[in-house]
Amino acid sequence: xxxRKKNNGTRSLVTAHxxxxxxxxxxxxxxxxxxxxxxxASGTRAKILAAAERLGYQPNLIAxxxxxxxxxxxxxxxxxxxxxxxxxxxxxxxxxxxxxGYRLLLFPIDLSTTLNAExxxxxxxxxxALILLSATLxxxxxxxxxxxxxxxxxxxxxxxxxxxxxxxxxxIVGARTLAAFLHAGGHARIAIMGGIAGSSTSREREHGxxxxxxxxxxxxxxxxxxxxxxxxxxxATRRLLTRADRPDAIFCCNDHMAIAALNVARxxxxxxxxxxxxxxxxxxxxxxxxxxxxxTTFAQPVATMVDRTIDIIRELRDEPERITxxxxxxxxxxxxxxxxxxIG
Amino acid sequence: xxxRKKNNGTRSLVTAHxxxxxxxxxxxxxxxxxxxxxxxASGTRAKILAAAERLGYQPNLIAxxxxxxxxxxxxxxxxxxxxxxxxxxxxxxxxxxxxxGYRLLLFPIDLSTTLNAExxxxxxxxxxALILLSATLxxxxxxxxxxxxxxxxxxxxxxxxxxxxxxxxxxIVGARTLAAFLHAGGHARIAIMGGIAGSSTSREREHGxxxxxxxxxxxxxxxxxxxxxxxxxxxATRRLLTRADRPDAIFCCNDHMAIAALNVARxxxxxxxxxxxxxxxxxxxxxxxxxxxxxTTFAQPVATMVDRTIDIIRELRDEPERITxxxxxxxxxxxxxxxxxxIG
DNA sequence: ATGAAAGCGCTAACAT
DNA sequence: ATGTTAGCGCTTTCAT
Numbered sequence: 166x167x168x169r170k171k172n173n174g175t176r177s178l179v180t181a182h183x184x185x186x187x188x189x190x191x192x193x194x195x196x197x198x199x200x201x202x203x204x205x206a207s208g209t210r211a212k213i214l215a216a217a218e219r220l221g222y223q224p225n226l227i228a229x230x231x232x233x234x235x236x237x238x239x240x241x242x243x244x245x246x247x248x249x250x251x252x253x254x255x256x257x258x259x260x261x262x263x264x265x266g267y268r269l270l271l272f273p274i275d276l277s278t279t280l281n282a283e284x285x286x287x288x289x290x291x292x293x294a295l296i297l298l299s300a301t302l303x304x305x306x307x308x309x310x311x312x313x314x315x316x317x318x319x320x321x322x323x324x325x326x327x328x329x330x331x332x333x334x335x336x337i338v339g340a341r342t343l344a345a346f347l348h349a350g351g352h353a354r355i356a357i358m359g360g361i362a363g364s365s366t367s368r369e370r371e372h373g374x375x376x377x378x379x380x381x382x383x384x385x386x387x388x389x390x391x392x393x394x395x396x397x398x399x400x401a402t403r404r405l406l407t408r409a410d411r412p413d414a415i416f417c418c419n420d421h422m423a424i425a426a427l428n429v430a431r432x433x434x435x436x437x438x439x440x441x442x443x444x445x446x447x448x449x450x451x452x453x454x455x456x457x458x459x460x461t462t463f464a465q466p467v468a469t470m471v472d473r474t475i476d477i478i479r480e481l482r483d484e485p486e487r488i489t490x491x492x493x494x495x496x497x498x499x500x501x502x503x504x505x506x507x508i509g
Numbered sequence: 510x511x512x513r514k515k516n517n518g519t520r521s522l523v524t525a526h527x528x529x530x531x532x533x534x535x536x537x538x539x540x541x542x543x544x545x546x547x548x549x550a551s552g553t554r555a556k557i558l559a560a561a562e563r564l565g566y567q568p569n570l571i572a573x574x575x576x577x578x579x580x581x582x583x584x585x586x587x588x589x590x591x592x593x594x595x596x597x598x599x600x601x602x603x604x605x606x607x608x609x610g611y612r613l614l615l616f617p618i619d620l621s622t623t624l625n626a627e628x629x630x631x632x633x634x635x636x637x638a639l640i641l642l643s644a645t646l647x648x649x650x651x652x653x654x655x656x657x658x659x660x661x662x663x664x665x666x667x668x669x670x671x672x673x674x675x676x677x678x679x680x681i682v683g684a685r686t687l688a689a690f691l692h693a694g695g696h697a698r699i700a701i702m703g704g705i706a707g708s709s710t711s712r713e714r715e716h717g718x719x720x721x722x723x724x725x726x727x728x729x730x731x732x733x734x735x736x737x738x739x740x741x742x743x744x745a746t747r748r749l750l751t752r753a754d755r756p757d758a759i760f761c762c763n764d765h766m767a768i769a770a771l772n773v774a775r776x777x778x779x780x781x782x783x784x785x786x787x788x789x790x791x792x793x794x795x796x797x798x799x800x801x802x803x804x805t806t807f808a809q810p811v812a813t814m815v816d817r818t819i820d821i822i823r824e825l826r827d828e829p830e831r832i833t834x835x836x837x838x839x840x841x842x843x844x845x846x847x848x849x850x851x852i853g
Numbered sequence: 854a855t856g857a858a859a860g861c862g863c864t865a866a867c868a869t
Numbered sequence: 870a871t872g873t874t875a876g877c878g879c880t881t882t883c884a885t
Contacts, residue, residue, distance in 0.1 A: 178658060180862055191872045196864060206870060221656050226633045227580065228862035231571050232877050238614075246590070246600040247795060256590040259617035268631065270582075271615040273603040287612065289570045312565050314522060432800035451591060456776035457801045524878055535856045540880060550854055572878035576861050 340373030443503035684717030787847035
């Protein structure tokens with residue numbers, strides 16, 4: 166029999182106690198039989214496992230984490246899953262965390278609200294770590310996580326608070342590489358479409374890009390903003406392409422916006438990317454490679470970034486206080502959405 | 510002071526006991542102060558909340574679920590997040606569950622493996638429900654979930670086991686609608702690209718589509734298979750388009766495959782969709798509307814499907830045994846990737 | 854309205 | 870190697 170009624174009427178599963186009775190051992194023996202590396206005679210263990218099998222027993226993980234103080238759960242806050250960069254990152258995280266023996270508690274980050282309420286809620290599961298994709302963490306909030314003793318790792322973002330770990334791509338180098346690429350391509354009126362103004366990612370990419378032109382004494386690029394999202398990026402592209410001094414090249418601070426820009430340029434303005442206008446992005450999401458877009462971009466190695474994040478979480482087990490800042494290098498991926506420099 | 514050392518050296522957070530001492534009440538009073546609708550004098554409650562604030566106390570949700578037997582956590586198994594249909598569903602689920610007061614425990618479904626191991630693990634968190642996107646659930650596994658007393662809801666799939674709740678779109682009607690649309694469009698050699706052979710979704714869409722032609726005494730469509738994934742769909746499209754009797758219309762059993770097919774047709778074979786070849790999909794994912802694809806498709810109302818799923822979970826609170834099968838109707842969305850029937 | 858006391862299912866000393 | 874005992878932090882009777 167698998168289920169029995171408790172006094173209070175709620176239903177109860179088979180407990181270690183039941184198994185102990187069935188196997189004729191103590192309840193702690195049952196616990197040990199399910200603890201890797203505990204000292205149980207192999208005969209006893211077999212007997213216990215058989216009884217457990219018969220009764221359909223499985224240890225209650227909630228009770229286990231209550232005692233151990235560790236939940237084996239990692240929280241992960243995600244903003245916009247329509248951005249394929251985050252969809253891919255989440256996909257990779259789910260597999261990597263699974264392999265590393267962690268469960269994954271997902272919660273949505275509402276970009277408009279303060280993030281405060283969501284995190285508040287989630288902090289009290291004794292998370293082993295909290296990964297934040299696409300979110301900015303204020304110092305106040307970071308302090309709150311520290312107080313709850315939940316280590317935070319920002320993914321693809323940095324915090325104002327230096328005491329928060331982070332894993333980011335090399336935005337400065339990437340943006341400067343793209344700037345040099347567009348400049349060498351002989352573009353005259355260059356524009357930049359920024360992401361979310363407050364994010365370190367956008368700030369770094371914008372700054373890297375603009376600094377290149379400044380240092381070389383070149384005209385300052387036209388600045389627009391697409392908030393890292395599809396619709397605002399579409400609108401921003403329209404504004405750019407209807408200017409009297411229409412730019413001949415646009416650097417979008419992520420691929421998600423670049424693809425929106427590509428669509429507007431080609432289908433609303435009849436401009437063929439790579440010939441009539443150059444558009445480049447940042448990330449190298451899977452669809453950037455599709456022939457329909459063939460986007461020139463700076464690739465962020467998401468898989469490597471995810472692995473680095475997991476490494477950090479593993480290290481946290483022994484050194485909970487440790488702060489790590491990891492910068493992962495990327496590479497320029499030249500496709501056909503932007504005019505390339507002539508060779509020679 | 511927020512943190513104190515326990516005897517065993519592990520770190521501990523402020524407990525209800527600490528707050529009780531600080532406020533000069535019993536520990537149970539603290540519990541009540543944090544239980545909505547419990548009988549506490551408002552003065553006492555204020556005193557307790559103030560003490561909690563001072564100490565930085567928040568109830569430990571793990572301990573709470575241990576006692577209540579309910580975790581307020583819903584498990585959600587997802588396969589391929591690169592398929593925008595699932596990315597969108599997950600995005601909607603994360604917000605809807607948040608609003609409904611549930612946490613979301615995400616785990617990856619490896620389509621190649623048996624699903625068994627992943628679910629086994631996750632079942633023991635006393636989940637309030639388990640939502641399975643894009644997975645087939647064998648009867649054996651369904652029985653296991655029942656044993657663990659975790660109600661399962663299949664999303665966009667049905668189970669062989671009638672005792673498992675499900676929320677699906679009307680695949681038969683949708684597929685027949687598309688069949689009629691292609692037929693009325695005057696297509697002569699029609700092909701169908703199936704999804705995962707074992708899935709109810711693919712079976713229903715294939716059956717609905719084929720049954721239309723059979724019932725009308727029309728030639729049987731050419732059959733190919735793209736496994737609901739990008740790369741297999743790309744390969745399947747190549748096989749179709751290199752046939753001697755190249756089809757003039759392809760129904761892909763989801764948009765994810767249809768978009769792959771669109772890319773192959775246009776960029777590898779130079780065929781303009783809607784003119785040289787007709788391609789239709791199923792789902793109406795956001796990017797299907799992009800001018801680069803402009804995919805004619807049968808829309809599944811994901812938001813409605815998600816809401817229905819949440820409704821079912823809510824009902825489960827009172828009637829844990831209840832099984833619900835929900836079928837949500839969709840609509841034909843005509844764009845330009847397929848030749849439309851001439852009017853009149 | 855409040856406190857005391859008994860668990861929820863498990864782990865981790867401590868004995869034996 | 871195994872059993873006994875004492876909690877983990879909370880909710881929930883049961884008294885008062």
